[in-house]
Amino acid sequence: MDRTLLPLGDSALLIHFGDDIDLATNRRVHSVDAHLRLHPPAGVVELVPAYATLLVHYDPLVISYAEVAEWVRSQMDRAQEAAARPRARIDVPVRYGGEHGPDLRSVAELHGATASQIVRLHTSRDYTVFMMGFTPGFPYMGRLDDGLVTPRLETPRTRVAAGSVGIAGAQTGIYPIDSPGGWRILGRTSLSLFDLSAAEPFLFAPGDTVRFMMESLDA
Amino acid sequence: MLEVIDVGGLATIQDAGRTGWRRFGVPLAGPVDRFAFEAANLLVGNQPGAAALEIGAGDITLRAQHDCVIAVTGLGYELSVSTWEFPLWGSCLLRGGWTMSLARRGFGMWAYIATAGGFEAPRVLGSRSTYLRGRFGGLDGRLLQPGHVLRSASTSPRLMEAAARTLPEAARPPYGPGPILDVIPGPQAGRFSLGDTAAFYSSEYRLSASSDRMGYRLDGPSLREARQPELTSEGMTVGSIQIAADGQPIAMMADSATAGGYPKIGCITSACLPLLAQCTPGQDAVRFHQTTVEAAQSQYRSLISALLAGIADADD
Numbered sequence: 001m002d003r004t005l006l007p008l009g010d011s012a013l014l015i016h017f018g019d020d021i022d023l024a025t026n027r028r029v030h031s032v033d034a035h036l037r038l039h040p041p042a043g044v045v046e047l048v049p050a051y052a053t054l055l056v057h058y059d060p061l062v063i064s065y066a067e068v069a070e071w072v073r074s075q076m077d078r079a080q081e082a083a084a085r086p087r088a089r090i091d092v093p094v095r096y097g098g099e100h101g102p103d104l105r106s107v108a109e110l111h112g113a114t115a116s117q118i119v120r121l122h123t124s125r126d127y128t129v130f131m132m133g134f135t136p137g138f139p140y141m142g143r144l145d146d147g148l149v150t151p152r153l154e155t156p157r158t159r160v161a162a163g164s165v166g167i168a169g170a171q172t173g174i175y176p177i178d179s180p181g182g183w184r185i186l187g188r189t190s191l192s193l194f195d196l197s198a199a200e201p202f203l204f205a206p207g208d209t210v211r212f213m214m215e216s217l218d219a
Numbered sequence: 220m221l222e223v224i225d226v227g228g229l230a231t232i233q234d235a236g237r238t239g240w241r242r243f244g245v246p247l248a249g250p251v252d253r254f255a256f257e258a259a260n261l262l263v264g265n266q267p268g269a270a271a272l273e274i275g276a277g278d279i280t281l282r283a284q285h286d287c288v289i290a291v292t293g294l295g296y297e298l299s300v301s302t303w304e305f306p307l308w309g310s311c312l313l314r315g316g317w318t319m320s321l322a323r324r325g326f327g328m329w330a331y332i333a334t335a336g337g338f339e340a341p342r343v344l345g346s347r348s349t350y351l352r353g354r355f356g357g358l359d360g361r362l363l364q365p366g367h368v369l370r371s372a373s374t375s376p377r378l379m380e381a382a383a384r385t386l387p388e389a390a391r392p393p394y395g396p397g398p399i400l401d402v403i404p405g406p407q408a409g410r411f412s413l414g415d416t417a418a419f420y421s422s423e424y425r426l427s428a429s430s431d432r433m434g435y436r437l438d439g440p441s442l443r444e445a446r447q448p449e450l451t452s453e454g455m456t457v458g459s460i461q462i463a464a465d466g467q468p469i470a471m472m473a474d475s476a477t478a479g480g481y482p483k484i485g486c487i488t489s490a491c492l493p494l495l496a497q498c499t500p501g502q503d504a505v506r507f508h509q510t511t512v513e514a515a516q517s518q519y520r521s522l523i524s525a526l527l528a529g530i531a532d533a534d535d
Binding site: 006007008009010011012014016019020021045046047048049050051052053054055057060061064065066131132133134135136137138140177194196201202205206 | 238245352405456477486520
């Protein structure tokens with residue numbers, strides 16, 4: 001069996017690009033995703049890009065696994081970086097620390113840094129939206145500066161406020177709705193991450209570029 | 220129009236599901252038992268994916284405000300219309316003012332009520348399916364409540380033709396306690412030891428009481444592979460069997476997260492998912508049997524062909 005194409009049940013096909021979280025692999029995922037979405041055959045329902053994989057959902061009453069695999073194989077190598085949709089660039093204003101960022105101080109202590117040094121590291125680079133999941137509209141972004149890589153909370157919170165900006169491992173993300181969560185919360189944005197009545201309901205899409213801006217700092 | 224007089228359990232509006240938004244983290248939703256859902260719609264002359272009522276683990280009583288034709292499918296309920304009892308998997312006429320009730324009885328979890336024309340609800344992200352955790356779809360993302368008035372999208376001029384049809388038992392999947400579920404080995408199947416794989420396919424797994432529309436948790440032999448670190452999150456689908464950190468399987472159901480980070484030992488086939496759907500959490504047990512994607516797709520096509528043939532015969 002092909003090492004990179006695998007069935008996930010009888011209605012999805014997984015394209016496997018690698019096992020790790022890295023920008024080059026993820027960029028390949030998004031360019032193949034963009035290319036395959038241009039002219040999908042009847043029966044291909046939707047594509048879900050993740051860190052290092054692309055999942056193709058299809059209707060097995062319309063198209064078989066072998067047919068989906070043949071289509072993917074014939075198209076994969078034609079995917080060029082240029083085929084990717086223009087990447088949106090989104091600036092996210094954040095109120096860091098205090099009630100908005102209850103973990104900023106402890107993250108600073110873990111790294112032997114000041115709160116403002118942590119904020120500077122978090123706002124100092126562009127992040128890629130590697131994938132979306134967990135709750136509708138949640139962007140998994142990275143990679144963080146090595147000096148900011150921090151494990152998750154040992155005990156997740158039962159409620160994290162909508163708009164909370166957190167870090168976990170080498171990732172950073174934003175909670176779209178109030179939900180439980182184990183990421184360390186540095187701050188909060190007032191941007192709304194989705195509006196179900198809008199033509200484009202989600203602020204972010206996989207592959208977008210995001211930059212955090214310090215709106216205020218309560219150290 | 221149907222008025223909700225009384226309702227318990229997990230009663231929601233569901234259509235075929237919310238496709239196209241999983242890349243943004245929005246679950247598919249839709250019916251837990253897709254076969255019974257599609258059968259109910261076909262019995263009243265609807266498209267198979269029209270919006271219907273899903274009734275789970277609780278009773279419901281509805282009153283018709285004018286004449287309408289309904290079909291009720293699924294397992295685990297007895298249906299009474301006015302003062303008569305009806306079998307499930309059939310359609311019947313409800314006169315204005317009549318009530319219909321579903322009360323739990325016997326093996327099964329989910330029933331579907333379809334009405335000619337489908338139930339009205341605003342489309343959210345293209346679908347009328349209720350997503351309870353996200354609090355959107357259906358009736359403002361909520362369970363049916365007494366006092367809700369459910370409208371159907373249109374009334375068929377051929378109303379009477381759709382009444383009194385029955386889907387023969389031979390056209391339904393082999394529902395019942397203790398099903399053997401076909402599983403296609405998953406992307407991480409190779410990571411499990413031979414011993415763990417053998418244990419998975421030879422043991423009985425009991426449904427945990429903490430099962431819901433999102434996933435059915437299973438209790439049985441712990442699979443050691445799960446003690447290894449999580450994998451990088453990747454997309455998953457309804458039917459995926461994740462092995463959680465405690466070594467126990469979780470079968471992802473209609474409201475499955477769009478991606479997950481636990482290794483997937485396999486994925487239950489479309490033809491067998493309805494059999495699992497109807498098992499009762501905290502009570503029933505299942506076994507797994509390994510199959511191939513080709514065999515699974517052929518079996519699913521046969522199941523749906525039998526359903527369509529059964530609907531055609533139901534007119535005779």
